[in-house]
Amino acid sequence: MSSPGELKLSGWEVGETRKLPGMDVKKIGKDLYEIFIGPQHPGSGHMRIIVRLDGDVMVEVDPDLGYVHRTMEKLAEGRSFIKVIPLVERMAILDACNITLPYVEAVEKLMDIEPPERAKYLRVLLCEINRIASHLYGMGIFGVFLGHSTMYMWPFGDREVFVELAERLTGARLTHSYPVPGGVRRDVPEGFTDDLRKAVRYMRKRLEEYRKIFLDNPVIRARLEGVGVIPRNLAIELGIVGPNLRASGVEYDVRMVEPYEAYGELDFEVPVFEEGDALARAWVRVEEIKQSLRILEQVADKLDKMPREGFMHDKFWAKAPKLYKDVYSREGRVKLMPLFANLKVPAGKAFARAEAGRGEIVYYVESEGKFTPYRVRVVSPSFRNAIVFKYIAPGHRLMDLPAIYGSIDYFPPEADR
Amino acid sequence: MAGVVDTIISWIFWPPLFQLVIAPGLVAALAIVIFILWFERKTAARVQMRVGPYNVSPRLGGALQLIADLIRYSFQEPIIPKTVDTAAFILAPLAMLVISVVPTAAIPVSPLPWTWPIPMEHSLLVALALTTLSPVFLVAAGWASNNKFSVIGSTREAFMVTAYELVFIISLLAVAAPVHSYNLVEIVEAQAGWRMFAILNPLAFLAAFIAILMSTSGFPFEIPESEHEVVAGPFTEYSGLLYGIDMGAAYIKRYVMSVLLTIAFLGGWKPLDPQPGAGLLAGYIAPLVVVLVKATIVMAVMSFFRAVYGRYRLDQAVDLAWRVILPMALAGYALGLIYGYLGVI
Numbered sequence: 057m058s059s060p061g062e063l064k065l066s067g068w069e070v071g072e073t074r075k076l077p078g079m080d081v082k083k084i085g086k087d088l089y090e091i092f093i094g095p096q097h098p099g100s101g102h103m104r105i106i107v108r109l110d111g112d113v114m115v116e117v118d119p120d121l122g123y124v125h126r127t128m129e130k131l132a133e134g135r136s137f138i139k140v141i142p143l144v145e146r147m148a149i150l151d152a153c154n155i156t157l158p159y160v161e162a163v164e165k166l167m168d169i170e171p172p173e174r175a176k177y178l179r180v181l182l183c184e185i186n187r188i189a190s191h192l193y194g195m196g197i198f199g200v201f202l203g204h205s206t207m208y209m210w211p212f213g214d215r216e217v218f219v220e221l222a223e224r225l226t227g228a229r230l231t232h233s234y235p236v237p238g239g240v241r242r243d244v245p246e247g248f249t250d251d252l253r254k255a256v257r258y259m260r261k262r263l264e265e266y267r268k269i270f271l272d273n274p275v276i277r278a279r280l281e282g283v284g285v286i287p288r289n290l291a292i293e294l295g296i297v298g299p300n301l302r303a304s305g306v307e308y309d310v311r312m313v314e315p316y317e318a319y320g321e322l323d324f325e326v327p328v329f330e331e332g333d334a335l336a337r338a339w340v341r342v343e344e345i346k347q348s349l350r351i352l353e354q355v356a357d358k359l360d361k362m363p364r365e366g367f368m369h370d371k372f373w374a375k376a377p378k379l380y381k382d383v384y385s386r387e388g389r390v391k392l393m394p395l396f397a398n399l400k401v402p403a404g405k406a407f408a409r410a411e412a413g414r415g416e417i418v419y420y421v422e423s424e425g426k427f428t429p430y431r432v433r434v435v436s437p438s439f440r441n442a443i444v445f446k447y448i449a450p451g452h453r454l455m456d457l458p459a460i461y462g463s464i465d466y467f468p469p470e471a472d473r
Numbered sequence: 474m475a476g477v478v479d480t481i482i483s484w485i486f487w488p489p490l491f492q493l494v495i496a497p498g499l500v501a502a503l504a505i506v507i508f509i510l511w512f513e514r515k516t517a518a519r520v521q522m523r524v525g526p527y528n529v530s531p532r533l534g535g536a537l538q539l540i541a542d543l544i545r546y547s548f549q550e551p552i553i554p555k556t557v558d559t560a561a562f563i564l565a566p567l568a569m570l571v572i573s574v575v576p577t578a579a580i581p582v583s584p585l586p587w588t589w590p591i592p593m594e595h596s597l598l599v600a601l602a603l604t605t606l607s608p609v610f611l612v613a614a615g616w617a618s619n620n621k622f623s624v625i626g627s628t629r630e631a632f633m634v635t636a637y638e639l640v641f642i643i644s645l646l647a648v649a650a651p652v653h654s655y656n657l658v659e660i661v662e663a664q665a666g667w668r669m670f671a672i673l674n675p676l677a678f679l680a681a682f683i684a685i686l687m688s689t690s691g692f693p694f695e696i697p698e699s700e701h702e703v704v705a706g707p708f709t710e711y712s713g714l715l716y717g718i719d720m721g722a723a724y725i726k727r728y729v730m731s732v733l734l735t736i737a738f739l740g741g742w743k744p745l746d747p748q749p750g751a752g753l754l755a756g757y758i759a760p761l762v763v764v765l766v767k768a769t770i771v772m773a774v775m776s777f778f779r780a781v782y783g784r785y786r787l788d789q790a791v792d793l794a795w796r797v798i799l800p801m802a803l804a805g806y807a808l809g810l811i812y813g814y815l816g817v818i
Contacts, residue, residue: 076556079556089621089625090621091621091622091625093702097704098700098701098704099700099701099702112787112788199783200701201701202783202784203692203693203695203699203700203701203782203783203784204782204783205517205521205779205780206517206520206521206780206781207783208521209521209522209523210521210522213521213522213523269781273781273782273783275693275782275783275784275785276783278785278786278789279783279784279785279786279789453786453787453788454625454702454703455696455699455702455786455787456786457701457702458701458702
């Protein structure tokens with residue numbers, strides 16, 4: 057077996073390829089070392105990050121997306137309107153309600169219907185449960201990227217509380233397909249709001265413990281403070297969205313800017329941090345969870361006061377078969393209404409957006425008056441955030457890459473669609 | 474018949490063999506590492522709202538999990554990639570494992586001369602010198618792998634060696650100064666009662682403790698194998714038994730260094746005080762058990778950090794070692810010199 061020492065280094069031009077046993081070696085630059093992090097790598101997710109190193113410092117970082125591209129937009133053109141919902145929620149199964157809601161809203165705009173009051177609150181309820189679950193998932197991944205195994209296990213364990221709540225509300229742990237045109241699939245089960253309040257109290261207590269073990273941990277602070285700073289003007293220029301934008305001092309949240317569903321009637325704040333570093337991005341998520349808990353409490357009070365009816369628009373409810381209404385009055389829960397199988401949406405173009413866990417998600421839906429949409433266009437938050445790697449990571453050390461990746465809470469399946 | 478048994482016992486307990494192969498050498502090291510890994514997994518699980526290892530031997534609380542893991546590693550196919558330097562690739566982990574254990578030959582576990590495998594006059598220096606050998610093979614393993622992640626991991630290990638090695642040596646020399654001797658037996662004998670060097674010279678003790686964490690990739694210094702940038706660092710290309718040996722060697726090294734720390738700072742076999750003429754049990758086994766128990770406690774404390782800390786960045790760890798820990802070790806050494814000058818011990 058020949059040894060690696062046979063490679064002749066003299067007179068080797070940049071760009072020239074030479075042979076090594078079992079591999080070709082190309083010189084990419086003077087004193088540069090190129091490593092491919094991903095797509096099969098414990099720290100990459102479903103993507104590849106091409107890193108060029110000078111010593112320990114990253115000179116060039118190129119996020120290479122597309123490994124989980126599923127042609128969702130094209131697939132949506134061949135499916136009936138209701139079947140697009142379970143399709144697009146595969147983008148971020150742990151944030152399913154937030155991800156599908158703007159699509160449903162766009163279809164509602166085309167049909168010119170407005171969901172009843174109770175349905176709006178039910179949508180907000182699941183949206184906030186999803187937002188908390190999504191942030192907890194992101195924090196867990198962030199924790200393990202920094203080698204903090206406790207911060208990996210705790211949020212994943214506590215996320216179970218909210219996944220469980222979502223399951224009791226919708227029947228599914230992750231892909232809920234809960235909002236449908238005209239309302240939601242079903243009402244809350246008995247005793248749900250009491251458990252919701254219990255979960256809110258539990259999570260408040262846990263957030264304090266997260267602060268003690270993770271956010272105020274000297275090792276973690278040393279890793280995060282001043283790392284991956286996105287200055288305010290750069291964040292705006294690159295079009296960053298969501299918690300990452302708010303950590304850079306920009307107060308922008310679709311729930312505030314253009315209140316949808318019941319958000320206009322709820323009392324909450326949008327946490328904004330000025331630093332723009334990885335620690336600020338971690339803190340924004342914690343503060344957002346606190347605000348989501350506040351919203352959940354208000355929604356629970358509101359749902360208790362409201363009459364338990366009207367989770368579906370009257371126009372659809374009137375068309376429901378008698379058997380369907382009988383089952384509902386007897387059991388308090390029903391399956392999806394049969395009329396959705398042949399939902400015909402009037403011709404037109406509609407646009408809707410919402411604040412998902414990772415930022416603003418935008419849908420453009422065009423209908424020709426048939427059973428299937430003519431075009432569904434999605435702009436997902438992770439896709440808009442992916443560019444950050446290229447501009448923020450260079451100049452940092454290689455060990456900062458997981459800290460930056462984790463703090464951005466980048467989710468490849470959501471970006472690739 | 475009795476003569477045969479005596480002969481066999483005297484062979485087994487022949488110090489050069491017993492000390493290296495059985496206790497505190499290889500066999501005891503493996504047993505304690507198995508216990509410590511189980512303890513580490515269980516405490517981390519307890520902190521993290523989990524159960525931890527359970528399915529293997531549920532009655533023992535999953536204590537045999539690591540043995541099951543080792544069996545799995547041994548039956549896995551050891552894949553040796555085409556691009557590696559085969560001889561170095563195979564020999565480096567084996568050498569690392571063996572050389573990690575070698576310092577136990579220089580570590581006394583009893584004050585009685587017939588239990589010493591080598592003369593103990595300069596045993597502290599010998600033990601220290603032997604502990605510094607194994608990182609060479611870790612770097613060699615990464616270099617032989619011919620993989621970019623391995624090379625980065627090896628380079629990190631090399632950086633870490635420069636950071637902790639000096640700290641470890643200086644902080645251990647701090648116990649030699651007050652005793653005016655490099656003889657580990659005399660160092661232990663000087664620590665009668667509560668006059669342990671860990672209490673008299675906490676600076677040197679803490680510096681040595683942190684140096685052990687750094688040298689064996691303990692949290693918060695788990696940097697060469699940092700999974701999220703360099704996969705498994707120097708061990709990226711390893712599989713099967715060789716990977717198991719790679720992973721075990723770091724723990725064995727930690728164990729050996731903990732034994733050395735126990736002898737130098739925690740009073741070794743004190744409070745026992747074997748008298749000349751004591752038999753095998755009172756003169757050899759009992760003090761040995763005391764040393765092992767103390768070393769196990771040291772390792773258990775180190776394991777607990779896994780549940781509390783993340784990992785430092787490489788430059789932060791090296792910076793910490795040179796700017797904070799090294800001055801601390803030097804201060805500890807100065808304190809030791811003062812004790813020696815004043816004749817406190």
